Amino acid sequence: MIMNEWIVYLLFAAGMFFLGLYCLLTMRNLIKLFIGIEIIGKGVSLVLLSTGLARKSILLAQSLVVTYIVLEVSLVAVALAVIINLYRANQSLDIRSLTRLKG
Amino acid sequence: MTPTTLLWMILLPAFSALALLAVPKTVKYVRESLALVSAAVSLYLAFALFAVKDLSWSAAWLGSIRLELRLYQFPAFILLGLAGFLFLITLYSVVKMKDHPRVNEYYAYIFLSAALAFGAVLSDNFVPLVFFWEGLLVTLYALISLGGKDAHRTATKAFIISGLCDFAMILGIGIVWSLSGTMTISEIGLKPEGPAALAFVLMMIGAIGKAGAMPFHTWIPDAAVDAPVTFMAFMPAAFEKLLGIYLLARICLDIFHLEPGSGLSILLMVIGAATIVLAVMMALVQKDLKRLLSYHAVSQVGYMILGIGTAVPIGIAGGLFHMINHAMYKSGLFLSAGSVEHRAGTTDLRKLGGLAREMPVTAAGFTVCALAISGVWPLNGFVSKEMVFHGALETGSIIFAVAAWVGAIFTFASFLKAGHSVFFGKRSEERAPGKVKESPWTMLVPILVLALLCITFGVFNKLPLTQFIQPIVASHAEAGAHLDFTSHALDLFNLIAGISVACLLLAFGIHVYGFKRGGNKAYLASEPIHHAPFFKQMYDWAEKRFFDIYEQGVKFLQGLSWVLFKGIDRPIDAVFEKGATAVGSAFTGLLRKAHNGHYANYLAWALGGLVVIIALVNVLLK
């Protein structure tokens, strides 16, 4: 039974991954892209915690998720700082303007 | 005289070299006086050491290798000669090199060469010997390259030829070391058989290469044109002859015991004879005084090698005596040529003539030295050549003696031509009368000293022969050998001397004949021989540097590299150029296009890669 529950969570987490990747692959706004990353991040926390639930070690999974969230904050701060700087440099948030480096 | 004096003998000129380098260019006279004082002190030390004759000093050096210096009869004599020449040439350079743009370096290199040469003569261990010997290679290069624009090429040539010879010597030393187990020269005494014979030949190449024998001579005539004339008087004429023949004598007498009539002895004699004849033939037809002299510098080495190669006491003594004599008159000749160049501005025989009136002292000095080198009685050249003839005949091979005589004929003929063209005969039209003056005294003194020494060593040959040469040979000859070389020194009334005199007369005849044929132009006196049927071809080839191993080697390498380039490199290159590059650049272009900078693109690759890897791992796991 508990395994079934795990599978349900995993399926929904997969849905989050799909949404995030769809966003990353098709969207053009840098901030929108990062929203995609955030959605993937939620999927990851869901996977971690549901795994802990399935393994009956929810406390351990909880601590992992907390660590992961702290990590995410730090990452978001850096990413948004980069985005703001990019906006200042390019006056645009379009990912298509970011093709200066190629070849 | 403590043993450390030996060390000072080396260090004094070395420090002087450093000091001379440091003297600023603008300061007058300091450099010259420093050089003169240093040379004089060296000469004094050499005299003092010559009086002592027996010293040795050694110290640990480079770990287990010992810096061993040993003075005895032979090195003392050579040392004296070297120091004497150092002094004379320094004196001469005071005026001659005064305006040279790199005069600092010039003096520094001269004294450094002296230091290294002293070291090479004194060292009794192969390692320091090689060290000093190779050091000389560097100063040789540096001195030639002082000459000017084209000198660099000549310097490279000299460096490579000498370097190859030195490499041969090092190989030889290696063999000797493995055979004898010691690096100390005085402890070695090998019979030149088997591998030792190879070692002998290799070391011999090193020695005669330094002395400038054929076929290692080709840089000398080039250097005569490019390098400063004082360098010619200093290095090829004096220092290198002394060092090379000194080492050759040490090799033949000390390190190996060369037997008269053995194969190696004959090899040496062949080299000597060939050097005499071929080089003198080249000297004969030169139109430039310095080039002419430089070919003689090669030719005369042949006498020394021939003399030592006979391996009989009188031959060896003759070779050694010829060595010191040659150093004197050849230096004298080069210095006279320098004097002429200094005042007349050229050494081209065609543009000179009748200089004896304006430069009487130079002319006198040149005449004496020229007669000495030609072996005219009673000058020193006569005595030493007679001894070499005697030695050559004593081995029983008349052919070598004949070669030596042929050499004597052409030597005299070429010097008749040279002297006639430069100092006597009609004055050249290009030169306004009275424009040329005699050179200053500091240039003349060395010439005169050398000329006087030529006369002294000839007339009073007993002195050098008993004082210098005899003890050297005596220390190596077997007991009871006939060691009185003075018995027939100036004796004109024996067969050999008779033939020599006849040769000189023949040479005179050739010169007069050529002079008349050439329309009373002295510089054309050698033309009849130049254009003689067989010789013409040889000379043409020689002009084209057919016999120059360096030039031929360079040509060969160029040819080889051309063949390699066209035959191997280009086809490979074509494969790369046309094949690999085309495919490669197409591939590269495709890949570069794929990296278009779009984030979604890159992410898609990554996700695609993930899918592929998952599939791959799962397929491979089953």
Place this chain on the structure above:
Amino acid sequence: MIFLYIGLPLAVSAVLPLVGKASKRVLPDILANTVLAGLLVYAATGARALLAQGPVIQQVRWLGEAVNIRIALDGFSLFMLMTIQLVSLCIALYSINYMEHYGAKANYYALLLVMVAGMNGLVLSQDLFSVYIFLEVAAVASYALVAYGLGAEELEAAFKYLMLSVVASAAVLVGIALLFGMTGALGFDAVAAGLRLLEAKGVAGVAAALFLMGFGLKAALIPFHAWLPDAHPSAPAPISAVLSGLLIKVSGVYAIARIAFQVFDLPSALSQVLMWMGAVSIVVAAFLALGQADMKRMLAYSSISQVGYVVLGIGIGTPLGVAGGLFHLFNHALAKGLLFLTSGSVQQATGTRNLDEMGGLAKRMPWTAGTNLIGALSISGVPPLGGFWSKLIIIIALIQTGEAALAVIAVLASVLTLWYYLIMQRKAFFGKLAEQWSKVKEAPFWMTAASVLLALLVIGTGLWFATVFSSWIQPAADALAKGF
């Protein structure tokens, strides 16, 4: 106290911004270099002795009480620690002069130290989640360092790097969660024991593939490499050197090797995939490098290619192959660090990275040119430099295992490597000095000193390769083969 490797740089980096208020340049210079030098000395001397009785698992004590921080040190970790401190010290030395004109030096050193701490932590940790955390620590610092110049290109590179990296981290985490779900453990050995009991081939394979993607992206293996040729050239030269020399190896290759060997026990499928990923990376990146006109971009592609060699060597799985791969990792860390540093010197002197604009710089910058040549020759595998030996060992190992095709690829690609490095040498340093560079000056003292130091290390590794190999590489390879 192995914990110093994490604690000391972190503590110093926390203090550095404050120090920077007091002294803009001198104190941060001294502090950062001292920390790294101290850690290097400790790695070379003290930590070695700890290992005498075998791998160490240390429990950190705090206030006299044991805290549950377990860090493990074995031959492999020690080798990586040594490499990390060695290269980062050289880079910190180089930064003394180079980072002058970027400003905020204290902040820069702080980020560098955090990155070093992250890498050290990754190398010392012995459970999957810790690996992930320290991977992120180093990565977050590296995003900022790539963007440190704050120009449009730097920011673009940093953004793409970040966005791809985050997806990779997610893959890693999902992989960790899968293994955790199956075995209920996070520690390497516990997970490995669980996997042995389960014999879950398929799902373990998926987890392995997720790890390969996640860490492969960090290691810039093809096809996960696309961020690297943007990010590495855009960073300031010393950071390029750290990223190429260390970060991709520690957070990519080290993690892959550790997990593949110690957790998955390297099944032959994984070994095959690793080897072919390595081979593809070698060839494709070499061709890409060939077409570059930007000096640092060429070096960046070369990094991908050389990491391919490392992964190829480790993927073989035989003791010799692993040792060869690790040795190449070491050689590449030194040589690529050196090359990026010299490229920084060139860029600072001339203001360009375009090879076509350079020429004859050897005349004006002899030290830079000479050290660059040494690095290039080592990477190209010219004897007797280090790169030659490591490539030789990898190729021998390939032949021993019968992978002739891969051996041929490795040899041919090394010709390609030599080719593009010769192009670089010819265009940048040889030939006629272009008019506009006639006033170019040699790099300042510390920059030259760091390059020369690395060049000497490269030469030394080559000449005494047997010593280096037996005293550092072999224990590392043994540790990897045996596990804790």
Place this chain on the structure above:
Amino acid sequence: MTFQIILLAAMIAASAFAVLARDLLKAAVALAVSSLILGVIFFRMGAPYAGVFEISVVAGLITVLFMLTIALTKQGDDVRESKTVKIAFPLFFLVFALIDIFIMRGILAKVPALEGAAEAGTFGEVLWKERSFDLIGQLAVILAGVLSVLALFRKRDRHDHE
């Protein structure tokens, strides 16, 4: 369990809205809503601390950061997203959902697992005692983030740039 599934579906819907919304502010709010729902899910899974963190940090702090960024880049709003992407989204999502439900479920059902014993203790004990190494990592990552932001927003006076 049913309620949990409803919550999960709501989270997916909120996320999908965040992806598709044209207005960035609305997208950010949708993301916050999605975080809130996830927090509730965590609560219901018996992980209150994770839930609190998710709600306070992700739905709170991170949303604020997003808002701040959007405010600072106001003109950047007019990046035109492609229309086809939005139109095609339901189609793609349907395909994915089918794969998810029918194939993934089949695969995931086969995931083998060792039987594990239930753990004892409290969350604090686990976090502080068992995962204390992670705390060091958290510290390091926060430090890295702070330093990075400092570096990215540092004052670039001309003197430094030269």
